[in-house]
Amino acid sequence: MAFPTRRRVVTTALATAAAGTLIPLRTAIASEAPPARIHRPLLHAHAHNDYLHSRPLHDALAQGFTSVEADIFLVDGELLVAHEATDLDPARTLSALYLDPLLARVRANHGTVFRDDRxxxxxxxxxxxxxxxxxxxxxxxxxxxxxxxxxxxxxxxRPGAVTAVISGDRAARAPMEAERTRYAFYDGRLDDLGTAATASFIPLISSSWTGAFGWLGTGPIPPAEREALRAITAAAHREGQRVRFWATPDVPGPEREAVWAELLAAGVDHLNSDDLAGLARFLHSHGRHAR
Known part of the structure; x- marks a missing residue:
């Protein structure tokens, strides 16, 4: 099966696509108000650059997000969370922002992240x-x-309340594959579809939307791109793998919603956004919560 390998130069206005978003992060974050209540879990909601929100992890969970993303750097033996090396802060560790709070929630909820919901x-x-x-x-x-x-x-x-999936620097793959006991899994790419790497190692297939597709939500999606998108999700799902695209449009408006709707219709498992409230509203309006 031939999957799209389209590559193109992104304009200055879309330069942030390389980081996985088409909306300025400060704008997205500043527009959010703290959620008034905890929403039902949203199966398709992925918080890209989650650590840039005012309350990392907690804002996403309060909106019902079931997937969050943290970038890490190894500095003097500690894992620090930041998007760029210039933003590193020794107080913002992976344990402090994510691992410890998640474990505290799981213990408080008797084995689950969301209370009374598995x-x-x-x-x-x-x-x-x-x-x-x-x-x-x-x-x-x-x-x-x-x-x-x-x-x-x-x-x-062996399923748990939290599944850690490792992305980024591909050099991590070899030591992960060599482990007989692992507490993390690997984030694959389109090239991993149909290979010997099974869902027990690669449960997630991720790809840049703008690296594979040209449609950004204006007008109908070209039939060939719709067919290619559905072929990707079908191939992944046959192997028990989930699909996520980064660099999808994230500026509020009809184009973003058109792309999100097309992704849902194709069976894409995770919608990628920095706009927590915007994606939550969209998914609730489409009945895409856990129960």
């Missing part, structure tokens, strides 16, 4: 540099939090 949460961890060394430290920290984590042991997956 919907699992995905923690997508994007390693920005030093993949092998960063994963070694990450593996150590994940093992400290293994009580809540989905694991791979003795050749099978």
């Amino acid at each position: 919907t699992p949460v995905q923690l997508l961890i994007d390693i920005k540099t030093d993949g092998v060394a960063a994963y070694a430290e990450l593996d150590r920290q994940l093992r400290r939090h293994r009580q809540m984590l989905t694991s791979f042991q003795h050749g099978r997956v």
